Amino acid sequence: MPIWNPEYECMERAQMRELQLSRLKDQITRAYTHSKHYHAALDAAGVHPGDIHELSDLAKLPFTDKTALRDNYPFGMFTVPMNEIVRVHSSSGTTGKPIVVGYTRADLQIWTEMCARLCSAAGVTADDRVDMTFLYGMFTGGWGMHYAIERIGATIIPAGSGATERHLMMMQDFGTTVFIGTPSYAVYLSEVGEREGIDFAQLPIRLGLFGGEATSVAMRKEIEARMGIRATDNYGLSEVGGPGVAGECEVGVGRHVNEDNFYPEIIDPDTGEVLPEGEVGELVLTTLTKEAMPILRYRTHDLTRLTYEPCACGRTLCRIDPVRTRTDDMLIIRGVNVYPSQVEDILFSVEGVSPHYLIVVDRKSGLDNLEIRLEIDAALFSDRMEPLVEMQERIAEKVQAVLGLRAHIRLVEPGSIERTQGKSKRVLDRRKL
Amino acid sequence: MSVRQLSVFMENKAGRLADITAAVATAGSNIRGFVVSDTAEFGIIRFVLSRFDEGVAALRNAGFTTAESEVIVIDLSEDRPGRLAAVLRELSDVGVNVEYAYSLVDRLLAISVADANSAEKLIAQRNIRVLSQADIDSL
Numbered sequence: 151m152p153i154w155n156p157e158y159e160c161m162e163r164a165q166m167r168e169l170q171l172s173r174l175k176d177q178i179t180r181a182y183t184h185s186k187h188y189h190a191a192l193d194a195a196g197v198h199p200g201d202i203h204e205l206s207d208l209a210k211l212p213f214t215d216k217t218a219l220r221d222n223y224p225f226g227m228f229t230v231p232m233n234e235i236v237r238v239h240s241s242s243g244t245t246g247k248p249i250v251v252g253y254t255r256a257d258l259q260i261w262t263e264m265c266a267r268l269c270s271a272a273g274v275t276a277d278d279r280v281d282m283t284f285l286y287g288m289f290t291g292g293w294g295m296h297y298a299i300e301r302i303g304a305t306i307i308p309a310g311s312g313a314t315e316r317h318l319m320m321m322q323d324f325g326t327t328v329f330i331g332t333p334s335y336a337v338y339l340s341e342v343g344e345r346e347g348i349d350f351a352q353l354p355i356r357l358g359l360f361g362g363e364a365t366s367v368a369m370r371k372e373i374e375a376r377m378g379i380r381a382t383d384n385y386g387l388s389e390v391g392g393p394g395v396a397g398e399c400e401v402g403v404g405r406h407v408n409e410d411n412f413y414p415e416i417i418d419p420d421t422g423e424v425l426p427e428g429e430v431g432e433l434v435l436t437t438l439t440k441e442a443m444p445i446l447r448y449r450t451h452d453l454t455r456l457t458y459e460p461c462a463c464g465r466t467l468c469r470i471d472p473v474r475t476r477t478d479d480m481l482i483i484r485g486v487n488v489y490p491s492q493v494e495d496i497l498f499s500v501e502g503v504s505p506h507y508l509i510v511v512d513r514k515s516g517l518d519n520l521e522i523r524l525e526i527d528a529a530l531f532s533d534r535m536e537p538l539v540e541m542q543e544r545i546a547e548k549v550q551a552v553l554g555l556r557a558h559i560r561l562v563e564p565g566s567i568e569r570t571q572g573k574s575k576r577v578l579d580r581r582k583l
Numbered sequence: 584m585s586v587r588q589l590s591v592f593m594e595n596k597a598g599r600l601a602d603i604t605a606a607v608a609t610a611g612s613n614i615r616g617f618v619v620s621d622t623a624e625f626g627i628i629r630f631v632l633s634r635f636d637e638g639v640a641a642l643r644n645a646g647f648t649t650a651e652s653e654v655i656v657i658d659l660s661e662d663r664p665g666r667l668a669a670v671l672r673e674l675s676d677v678g679v680n681v682e683y684a685y686s687l688v689d690r691l692l693a694i695s696v697a698d699a700n701s702a703e704k705l706i707a708q709r710n711i712r713v714l715s716q717a718d719i720d721s722l
Binding site: 531534535 | 594
């Protein structure tokens with residue numbers, strides 16, 4: 151696959167570190183000088199921009215958490231006057247006020263460049279026709295990728311989320327070759343398509359760029375088989391600008407971080423200590439080139455690991471593993487740590503189980519109860535009772551074996567688990583803790 | 584000769600049976616018989632229908648998960664005590680093993696067997712009338 155910008159994507163390590171250090175110093179100075187929040191935070195931690203002499207000095211700075219961004223709603227984190235802000239986006243903000251991010255004209259240029267890199271690494275070229283199924287609106291995902299596709303010169307079909315029938319119609323009539331969206335929407339789309347008798351193998355669709363939520367290996371395989379495409383994964387988050395933080399190359403081992411614009415650290419989520427290369431911990435990101443809203447040491451709550459090993463694709467950019475789980479999505483059930491992705495893996499290992507599920511946790515007379523709801527689609531349904539009951543038992547046994555927890559497996563009708571913009575809700579915690 | 588049977592996955596929730604049968608009704612499909620098997624939380628409802636394809640389409644459009652299988656529909660021909668027992672004895676005599684059975688309108692009995700083809704041949708040895716899907720549609 152073509153490397154979009156070899157000058158940066160294949161930069162020598164020593165030169166990259168030099169570039170990062172110089173950009174880091176500027177970014178910290180900008181934050182300290184123009185952001186009330188960072189001025190106070192650095193003062194409180196007893197560090198000054200002048201204390202940064204090497205990259206490892208970044209560890210002296212305090213972390214930024216989601217609460218800081220919420221507390222400064224809406225524009226308190228901006229370091230430029232509003233007349234330099236050309237666009238704002240916000241997080242979905244399911245609880246309380248959303249997190250608002252702002253962009254200058256230069257920020258948008260860089261964002262587009264970073265997204266173009268990951269699209270190119272995934273294999274998008276000017277010959278492609280790209281179905282954008284992310285929501286256009288306040289959410290960053292659709293926009294970042296939209297402009298990247300245009301910059302590459304491919305044809306963007308800005309269909310947005312919902313209207314599944316229309317996506318399927320255009321996929322057939324427009325000759326769509328690339329799908330961009332969440333993995334759960336891809337599964338849903340393929341289900342509806344199968345129901346309508348569409349044979350994806352006969353369509354030109356060949357590539358999927360997935361983001362917005364974690365994708366398990368099994369889920370990728372299922373999507374690849376169902377839609378006859380190659381699935382690739384990319385990583386980003388609205389707080390640091392949106393998609394474009396990291397993307398997967400054709401080698402498929404890890405996602406290359408756009409290190410000239412983000413400095414990644416892996417920390418122990420409990421102690422906050424920076425961990426050595428190769429260890430699994432929480433990803434912490436520092437923006438290096440943001441004008442409108444620099445973010446220093448942002449705790450992503452995503453678990454991954456980092457490697458600087460050279461990649462066979464020729465890029466020198468470091469790689470992160472596929473993001474395993476959000477640490478804040480972790481459930482503690484009867485003292486056992488449970489990640490939704492573990493449950494997802496279990497369901498996939500039981501043949502044919504579709505990914506629409508919901509983990510429900512309740513507390514009855516002081517004891518946690520774990521229930522896993524599974525939507526029964528045509529692939530899972532049997533017109534006889536025993537196979538359904540046996541499937542319930544098989545899943546329960548596997549949950550017991552993997553998590554050490556007794557779970558009640560509840561079979562539910564298709565569509566009964568709530569979906570928001572194609573993103574399935576995974577966890578319903580009804581305990582009052 | 585066997586008749587198509589439609590099975591629908593159903594959660595045990597108030598009104599679900601009404602929803603399912605209403606969906607079938609909108610297709611102009613006439614329910615000639617049905618049976619529900621259930622656990623505490625979910626169940627399977629099985630139908631013998633006229634206008635089968637329309638009935639299936641209506642249920643799928645309403646979002647239900649469905650499956651199709653086949654049953655043998657037998658005409659009991661007489662409505663009197665002991666008739667069902669006599670027919671079942673005859674089936675047993677020729678070696679047809681009934682997995683489950685349910686009654687339809689008009690003295691009809693639907694039986695599910697492991698192998699409908701060979702069961703029909705066995706039943707043909709006796710004086711028992713078996714109905715086709717066309718017979719069901721024209722009831």
